[in-house]
Amino acid sequence: xxxxxxxxxxxxxxxxxxxxxxxxxxxxxxxxxxxxxxxxxxxxxxxxxxxxxxxxxxxxxxxxxxxxxxxxxxxxxxxxxxxxxxxxxxxxxxxxxxxxxxxxxxxxxxxxxxxxxxxxxxxxxxxxxxxxxxxxxxxxxxxxxxxxxxxxxxxxxxxxxxxxxxxxxxxxxxxxxxxxxxxxxxxxxxxxxx
Numbered sequence: 799x800x801x802x803x804x805x806x807x808x809x810x811x812x813x814x815x816x817x818x819x820x821x822x823x824x825x826x827x828x829x830x831x832x833x834x835x836x837x838x839x840x841x842x843x844x845x846x847x848x849x850x851x852x853x854x855x856x857x858x859x860x861x862x863x864x865x866x867x868x869x870x871x872x873x874x875x876x877x878x879x880x881x882x883x884x885x886x887x888x889x890x891x892x893x894x895x896x897x898x899x900x901x902x903x904x905x906x907x908x909x910x911x912x913x914x915x916x917x918x919x920x921x922x923x924x925x926x927x928x929x930x931x932x933x934x935x936x937x938x939x940x941x942x943x944x945x946x947x948x949x950x951x952x953x954x955x956x957x958x959x960x961x962x963x964x965x966x967x968x969x970x971x972x973x974x975x976x977x978x979x980x981x982x983x984x985x986x987x988x989x990x991x992x
Contacts (some may be wrong), residue, residue, distance in 0.1 A: 813941070841962045842866075842880020849876030853990060858896075858951070860969055860991040861907050862889050866876060866963045867951070869982055870932060879975045879980075882959040883950075884967035889991075890940065890949040896987045897941025899980060902927030908948060911966050929955060935973040936980045940989055952976060 834877065834925065838847070841916040851859055857873035862883040883889050906924040907915075925931050934953020939946060951969040954960075954975035960972060 805842075838880070839880070839961050844877065844879050844978065846875055847878045848874055849873055851876075853988070856983070857985060858979075858987055858989045860951075860989070862891075862963075862991065867971065867979070869979060878891075879971055879979065880960045882956075882961065882970035883963050883966055883971075884956065884965050885963050889963070890967055891967075891991050892942070894940040894942045894947060894949070894989045894991070896938045896983060896985050897944075897946060898939045898991060899936065899983075899985060900927075900939070901980070902931070903933045903937040903952070905931050907935045907966075916965070920973045927958065931955070934970075935975050936975060938976075938980065938983060938987075938989075951979070 804878065825904060837964055847868075849870060851868065851870065853859055853870050855870050857870045858882075859870065859876075860866075860881065861868070865881055865883060867879045867881045869879070869962040870876045904919070904924055904927050907918040907921050912918045912922060927933070932952075932955065933950065934955055937950045940949045951955035951967050951971065953973040954970040955973075956970075957972045959965075959970060964970075
């Protein structure tokens with residue numbers, strides 16, 4: 799298939815996805831599975847894997863160099879998700895806990911984000927939750943010592959970014975995957991980012 803036909807196919811498929819997801823009035827997007835399958839590298843699709851990291855069941859472990867997030871199941875198993883991580887020098891590292899969770903969260907860029915990327919100033923008043931919000935379908939807010947670190951594990955409306963270092967420091971997942979993890983990981987879940 800030549801590039802012209804591939805591009806045309808992607809445009810038609812993109813229109814279909816926009817139509818499907820635009821029909822969802824509440825809850826998580828009905829079209830996100832289709833988006834994820836179209837753009838996501840197969841190496842980063844969710845799957846159960848062998849895991850021997852030594853953390854107790856229910857722990858979230860993010861390996862930023864591998865671009866994987868593991869939700870530890872126990873018995874030497876984990877659910878592995880592909881993620882996008884922070885750009886060089888912006889990635890969160892260390893231990894945290896999920897301090898709160900939100901479905902279709904709003905987003906406001908921090909002052910340091912606007913300083914690094916002045917084009918974000920147009921969003922300084924915030925962006926309400928929904929399919930066009932950069933935090934996607936849901937977010938897990940990382941806390942340390944009872945305080946918000948300003949880092950998140952969240953969905954994305956850019957599923958093609960999974961597997962790359964592109965964010966302002968947060969951990970991105972496809973909307974399908976963050977919805978799955980959101981259901982599994984309660985507030986108080988331990989998070990280890992290496």
